């Protein structure tokens with residue numbers, strides 16, 4: 001495994017038990033800025049996406065994640081009966097659009113880093129989730145097929161220059177293992193983030209001990225919990241820590257899912273979020289950030305509260 005100049009020092013910090021700050025939400029932040037979500041806005045409003053990345057860097061994030069959630073060949077094909085149907089009634093570029101959008105997403109993060117980081121190491125994490133809808137692990141394809149499809153995505157991320165992968169919102173051990181094996185094949189460092197319920201279990205009923213045991217041989221640089229309310233991911237962190245020797249972390253969401261958009265709530269304003277974040281670090285979290293509904297202000301306050309731990 002080779003490490004880039006931006007990621008190596010952050011990885012070193014994790015190894016020394018220091019805290020690394022991840023960014024907050026991108027998708028919901030686009031909506032909060034009153035822009036719609038078509039094509040992830042990678043093509044029509046690249047300025048908005050780039051500005052959000054820049055705001056997270058300015059807020060102190062050590063790792064920013066690309067705006068590429070669920071961009072895969074399968075996610076486009078799923079709108080059609082089959083490939084022939086897609087070719088017949090779809091627009092001509094659908095077979096390659098996912099890869100083009102992935103590259104565009106990485107490029108915007110790179111541009112924001114070049115403009116804003118000022119020489120501080122900021123790593124770019126290629127953000128990817130499960131192949132089917134993330135909260136439906138029952139729909140996951142068989143392992144061999146999953147590994148091949150993950151690999152296709154990961155090769156594009158690696159080729160585009162990502163420093164690491166953030167395999168996130170994962171709901172089953174099998175999906176995590178398939179994605180991790182694909183990342184190992186490509187040779188890019190990776191973090192894996194699981195969703196858990198209020199008891200700290202995966203939606204399949206598997207435990208984080210199961211996940212840690214299955215993933216240890218594949219050597220992820222961090223195991224995280226994301227996209228669930230703060231008390232749920234905290235429960236997950238408590239479940240994970242006794243079974244995981246590597247870096248662990250947490251980046252919950254704030255608000256409620258209101259498909260296909262997000263309902264923002266004021267349960268965790270930035271100041272309160274930062275206080276809760278300090279408790280996560282006291283528990284043992286070493287990567288902290290935010291998922292849906294969090295903003296650059298949340299990350300700035302969180303980073304401020306953890307200044308001495310970083």
Ligand SMILES: [Zn+2]
Pocket residue numbers: 226227228253291292
């Ligand atoms: Zn989320």
